[in-house]
Amino acid sequence: MERFSGILLRVCLASMPILGIAWILALTDYFGIALTFQQVVGVILGIACAGALLRYPYFEKPGLLECLLALAAFLSWFWMAYNFEDWIVTAHLRTPDKWVPGVIALVLMMEGLRKSAGRIISSLVWVLILYAFFGDILPGALEASIFPPTKTITYFYQDNNGVPGLVLQVIVNLVLAFILFGKLMEVSGGTAFLTDLAMGWMGHRRGGPAKVAVIASSAFGTISGSTVGNIMSTGIVTIPLMKKTGFKPEYAGAIEAVASNGGQIAPPVMGATAFIIAEFLEIPYQDVVIAAAVPAALYFLVLFMQVDAVARRFRLRGLPKAELPIIIDVLKVGWIFIIPIIILMYFLFWLGYPPGVAALYSAASMVVLMTVRDRRLPTMEHWRNFFLGSGEILIPLILIGGAAGIILGVMNSTGLAFQLSLILAHLGEEYGIMVMLLMTSLICIVLGMGMPTATVYIVLVSVIGPALIKMGLVPIGAHLFLFYFGLISMLTPPVAIASMVAAEMAGADMWKTGFVGVQLAATAYLLPYLWAFNPALLLEGTTVAIVYVIATCMSAGMLLAHTVTVLGSGNFAGWLSSIGMYAACLTVGSSTIWLGHESPLTLVVAAAGLVIVYLVTRSVKQVDVAPAE
Numbered sequence: 216m217e218r219f220s221g222i223l224l225r226v227c228l229a230s231m232p233i234l235g236i237a238w239i240l241a242l243t244d245y246f247g248i249a250l251t252f253q254q255v256v257g258v259i260l261g262i263a264c265a266g267a268l269l270r271y272p273y274f275e276k277p278g279l280l281e282c283l284l285a286l287a288a289f290l291s292w293f294w295m296a297y298n299f300e301d302w303i304v305t306a307h308l309r310t311p312d313k314w315v316p317g318v319i320a321l322v323l324m325m326e327g328l329r330k331s332a333g334r335i336i337s338s339l340v341w342v343l344i345l346y347a348f349f350g351d352i353l354p355g356a357l358e359a360s361i362f363p364p365t366k367t368i369t370y371f372y373q374d375n376n377g378v379p380g381l382v383l384q385v386i387v388n389l390v391l392a393f394i395l396f397g398k399l400m401e402v403s404g405g406t407a408f409l410t411d412l413a414m415g416w417m418g419h420r421r422g423g424p425a426k427v428a429v430i431a432s433s434a435f436g437t438i439s440g441s442t443v444g445n446i447m448s449t450g451i452v453t454i455p456l457m458k459k460t461g462f463k464p465e466y467a468g469a470i471e472a473v474a475s476n477g478g479q480i481a482p483p484v485m486g487a488t489a490f491i492i493a494e495f496l497e498i499p500y501q502d503v504v505i506a507a508a509v510p511a512a513l514y515f516l517v518l519f520m521q522v523d524a525v526a527r528r529f530r531l532r533g534l535p536k537a538e539l540p541i542i543i544d545v546l547k548v549g550w551i552f553i554i555p556i557i558i559l560m561y562f563l564f565w566l567g568y569p570p571g572v573a574a575l576y577s578a579a580s581m582v583v584l585m586t587v588r589d590r591r592l593p594t595m596e597h598w599r600n601f602f603l604g605s606g607e608i609l610i611p612l613i614l615i616g617g618a619a620g621i622i623l624g625v626m627n628s629t630g631l632a633f634q635l636s637l638i639l640a641h642l643g644e645e646y647g648i649m650v651m652l653l654m655t656s657l658i659c660i661v662l663g664m665g666m667p668t669a670t671v672y673i674v675l676v677s678v679i680g681p682a683l684i685k686m687g688l689v690p691i692g693a694h695l696f697l698f699y700f701g702l703i704s705m706l707t708p709p710v711a712i713a714s715m716v717a718a719e720m721a722g723a724d725m726w727k728t729g730f731v732g733v734q735l736a737a738t739a740y741l742l743p744y745l746w747a748f749n750p751a752l753l754l755e756g757t758t759v760a761i762v763y764v765i766a767t768c769m770s771a772g773m774l775l776a777h778t779v780t781v782l783g784s785g786n787f788a789g790w791l792s793s794i795g796m797y798a799a800c801l802t803v804g805s806s807t808i809w810l811g812h813e814s815p816l817t818l819v820v821a822a823a824g825l826v827i828v829y830l831v832t833r834s835v836k837q838v839d840v841a842p843a844e
Contacts, residue, residue, distance in 0.1 A: 220269055220277040223285065227266035228606025231613070234259055235391040239571045253379040256387060257296030260324070260378070263613040264288035267327030270610060284323060291320035295373050302373055309365040317372035321621075324378070328618050331611040336670060340618045343625040344371075350629050356638060359629035371624055378620035381494055382673060386616040389490040389500070392574035393483075394612070395605050396559070399578050400552060402600045403585055403593075406448045408549030409434045414452075415542040422526025423533030424456035425470045429522060432474035433481055433515045441608075442705050442713045445475035446720070454721045461531040464723035469731035472717035473518060476705050476736070479668060481511045483563065483570075485698075488669045490570065492694045495676055500570050501563065506691045506753040510699075510742050513768055517738045520776035527832075551584035619673040632677040639682035648686045652747055655679050656700040663704025671701030689750045696743045703739050706732045737775055741804065742768075748808045760812040767817050770824035771804030777831050792831075799827055 237243065238255050265285035272281045294316045295302075302313065325344075329337035347367050350359025362370060371377040400406070413430040417423050431449045450471040457467035479485060482504040489507065493500040525531070555577040562573035586592055626632035643651035658679070663671045675697050683693035705713040708729040718728035733740075745768070746752040751760035752768065778796040803824040806817045 217276050217278070220282050223282065224266060224269040224277070225603060227262050227269065227285075228610075229602040230262050230606075231259055231266070231609045232391070232395055232602055232605040234262075235387055235609075236395070236575060238387060239392055239575055251299060252384055252387075253299050253373070253375070254296040256379045256383045257292045257299065259387060260383065260613060260617055261289040261292030261296075261320075263610050263617075264292065264320075264324050264327040266606065266610045267331040267614060268323070270607075271330035284326075287319055288323035288327065291316045291323065295320065295379075299373065306369075306374075309363075309369050313373070314365045314368045317368040321368070321371055321378070324614060324617050327610075328614040332615055332618075336615070336618065339674075340621055343622055346631070347371075347625045347629055350631070356634045357631075359631060361629060367628070370628060371621055374624070376620075376627055377624040378617045380620045380623065382491060382619040382623070383613070383616040385490045385494050386612060388569075389571045390612065391609065392571040392578070394608050395601075396555075396574045396578045396581075398605045398608065399581050399601055400555075401448065402597055402604065403552075403581065404549070405552045406435055408545065408552045410449055410452050411540040411545045412542065412549065415540040415545055417533075418456075418539040419533040419536045421533060422460070422462070422522050422531045424453055424460055425462060425467070425522040425526065426519060428453035428457065428471050429474045429515060429519050432471065432478055435478065442472075442476045442479055443716050444608075445478045446471055446713065446716050450475065450717060450720050454717070456534065458721065460534060461529060462525075464721040465718070465727035465731050466525065468717035468721035468723045468728040469714060469735055470518075470522060471720075472706060472711075472713040472728070472732050473735045474515075475717070476702065476713045477511070477514050477518065477739075479702050480507065480514060480699065480739070482507055483559070488672055488698050491669060491673065492691075492698065495680075496690055496694060498691075501567075503691065506755070507695060509752060509754060509765065510695075510746070513742065513772060514738050516769075517772035517776055518735060520773060521735055524776050551581070551588050554584060555581040615670055619670060622670075622674055623677060626677045632681075635678045636681045639679055640685050643682060643686045648688075648747070651682070651686060652696070652744060655683065655696070656743070659697055659700035660704045660707050663701040663707075668698065668702045668705070671704070672698050675701070683747075688747050689753070689755050691755065692746050692750050692753055695753065696747060699739055699743045703736065706736050706739075708733070734778075737778075738772065741775075741801075745804060745808070748805075749812055751807070751812055756812060760807070763813065763817045764807045767803055767806050767821045767824075770821035770828075771800045773828045774800040774803060774824050777828055796827075796831070799824060 234255070243250050243255075265288050268285045268288060269277050269281050272278070298313075321344075325337055325340065328340065346353075346359060347361060348364060349361075350357070351361045353359065361367070373379065410427065410431045413427040413434070414424075417426040417430060420426060428449065431453065432445055435445055435449055454467045454471050457470065458464060462470070479488070482489065485503075485507060489503045490500060493503045496503075558580050559573055559577035562568040562576055563570060566573075568576070582593060585597075639651060639655075642654070655675075659671055659675060662674060672694075676694060679697060680693050683696065684690055688696070705711065706729070708714070708726065711725070711729040711732065714729040714732045715725050717723075717732075718725045721728070742752065745764075749760070749764055750756060751764045754761055756764075774796055778793050778800070803820050806820040807814070810816050810820070
């Protein structure tokens with residue numbers, strides 16, 4: 216049974232990427248097979264449920280119980296896919312052949328979600344499911360308009376607004392292809408190439424390994440979209456090197472965590488959320504990427520300056536050039552990893568291809584280039600790692616997408632989204648938009664402590680998004696505000712998953728690492744408030760407004776970067792100076808709000824910020840720090 220379950224699991228893992236590729240490239244049409252999207256989703260979701268139940272067994276190894284549950288999960292979702300076209304015209308009939316398999320499918324999907332994504336998110340979804348059945352007994356604004364039980368089940372099971380809805384459509388049509396592209400880059404050595412390239416470029420400079428972490432994590436994060444995966448890929452190299460050159464363990468862990476978490480805000484993938492934002496706003500995906508580009512660039516630029524300021528403060532040198540890769544040699548071997556990214560940008564932004572198709576074409580070019588470089592086809596080991604590794608990533612992602620369908624279904628069917636949006640809008644009108652933004656950011660951070668970023672965004676966008684837009688935020692600004700603060704929870708104690716993983720790798724205290732991480736990620740905490748009041752930061756405004764806001768942000772970013780030097784002194788004067796620097800940073804960064812989006816005086820304020828930076832740089836004393844063992 217153990218061998219059989221292992222084979223069954225591998226079949227499940229490999230089937231998801233294969234079916235996804237076939238759907239994105241419309242191979243079903245080529246063979247004359249007419250399928251709706253919901254039918255394809257039903258099959259892939261059934262496979263993901265089966266894979267989760269086999270991958271995470273109840274005991275040490277999967278046995279008969281797991282195999283039976285996996286079979287039941289697949290068949291129940293396949294039943295929906297097989298009958299979907301007929302059920303469209305008989306949606307008003309809620310017969311047992313619909314709702315009985317619906318119960319089995321939904322319960323096993325939720326169990327697979329619990330096993331693969333954790334108890335917190337599954338518990339939240341269960342609470343909402345119970346609300347869909349019993350919400351009418353709650354008082355006041357929380358009282359729900361509920362359907363009969365059989366209608367609720369079939370609504371979740373087969374309706375376009377339920378599980379086989381928008382979020383799974385985005386995941387299968389778009390995200391899946393980028394997951395495959397990122398995995399192919401990883402198994403073919405792309406991660407090592409990016410790290411070696413950054414090492415050869417920056418490794419010998421002041422604080423070199425930390426700068427390598429920023430560059431390599433940002434580069435790899437643009438295609439991986441996973442914070443923890445990014446840490447595990449690049450951090451295994453950069454964290455030991457940072458400690459070797461003198462960075463304290465908590466600083467080494469925090470720098471890697473903040474850099475890796477930034478990969479989710481870096482286009483084009485943005486942790487899969489860019490595609491979901493585009494679908495919710497009904498705008499081209501390219502528009503989301505363009506709007507997110509400037510904040511992402513500022514995030515990494517300020518982090519880079521913070522790292523340099525820390526290295527200057529503690530006189531941390533880089534690695535000897537003799538120990539570093541030679542850039543020309545790295546490019547001779549790894550040039551094949553640059554071309555697919557160029558091809559991806561060409562298909563996306565020049566030819567305007569659908570993102571999923573563009574990603575698959577780029578992945579295909581990678582296979583061709585690997586064959587040319589190695590003078591042979593990729594080995595079976597390459598293909599096994601690619602398909603099985605992609606399937607491992609897709610299981611929780613697809614199940615989270617199914618759970619998101621339930622969340623949106625509950626929000627819409629019970630009227631909960633409308634009621635909560637009214638409450639929040641009233642709160643904003645009563646106490647002002649700043650209070651509303653502060654509450655929103657707190658809710659995002661708290662929810663994000665136990666859920667993936669995309670899920671936090673999905674939960675809140677239908678509740679808080681309309682209220683933010685009603686209060687005057689531009690739609691893309693409101694959606695990116697929710698996205699950023701859901702993401703920041705990865706760095707915010709007490710949970711701080713990114714900091715926890717990086718601290719473990721660095722052998723550092725989690726709390727110290729989390730505190731340093733919050734300090735280094737201050738840009739991400741501040742920028743959303745700025746674009747809420749000045750959307751020019753998202754390239755929504757005149758050329759003059761855009762230039763002014765970028766100039767003031769650059770000056771404020773330099774001020775923010777140098778707070779780590781005065782804070783590092785560890786005495787009262789240092790803390791006092793740090794508070795003054797933060798105040799100067801906020802004053803300069805917000806100058807386009809209180810002086811006007813197109814006021815030339817903002818450039819004067821920005822220049823004053825640069826003067827302060829110069830004076831601080833001259834006055835801060837350096838200290839010698841012995842390299843860590």
